[in-house]
Amino acid sequence: MTKEKLFATKLCLHYKNYRRNFPWRKTKNPFYILISEIMLQKTDARKVSEVFPHFIAKYSSPHALSIARLSILRKDIFLLGIHDRANRLKKISKILIAKFNGHVPKEKDKLLTLKGVGDYITNAVLCFAFNKDVPIVDANVIRVFERFFSLKSKKLRPRTDKLIWQFAGDLVPKGNGKEYNRAILDFAALICTAINPSCLRCHLSKKCDYFATSLIISSTKASGSKKLSIT
Secondary structure, X not given: OOHHHHHHHHHHHOHHHOOOOOHHHHOOOHHHHHHHHHHHOOOOXXXXXXXXXXXXXXXXXXXXXXXXXXXXXXXXXXXXXOOHHHHHHHXXXXXXXXXXXXXXXXXXXXXXXXXXXXXXXXXXXXXXXXXXXXXXXXXXXXXHXXXXXXXXXXXXXXXXXXXXXXXXXXXXXXXXXXXXXXXXXXXXXXXXXXXXXXXXXXXXXXXXXXXXXXXXXXXXXXXXXXXXXXX
């Protein structure tokens, strides 16, 4: 089994041990999933969990959102910060009505025409709403790739690197993209964290380049300490 195949297989296998429970993961409604992804941009998921259920109950369709007063929308999502987001949500709802008959499109090129929707949100909607086996790449996913595979982008903004996206796409298991993508997001958030990653309880550590390097450094330091104590 290749290292790439092992990574995807073990990630999905152990996903049940650390999966997070979010309200947007309990729906198949494309509009709700699109709303959740916009809310999650640069925002703590716990805050989104507080806002999302009430928001979709109040604005259950693009039409309901399109006629909402902007001042009220801002109050409804105030907890999330980034106050321009209310304006974006309203504009997106109007585009959905004007161009797509009030439905969230399942084609990538059409999703990309929505206000503030880039590759990440597009693929997240395609994956989580329409069960497409497409990759999602953000700073957290890239961190996991860098550590496990020693994969580093030469781009100033790695998330725009087509090679990273291609690599990520090759990892997605056919027919299991939704679980895999949620698994890697939760793995990055709870295990392979930016600071003090939980390497000792990580089920992927035996094949991880970062962990192997950490062991070598620790061993070298320990060896140096012993020599110093002897002298």
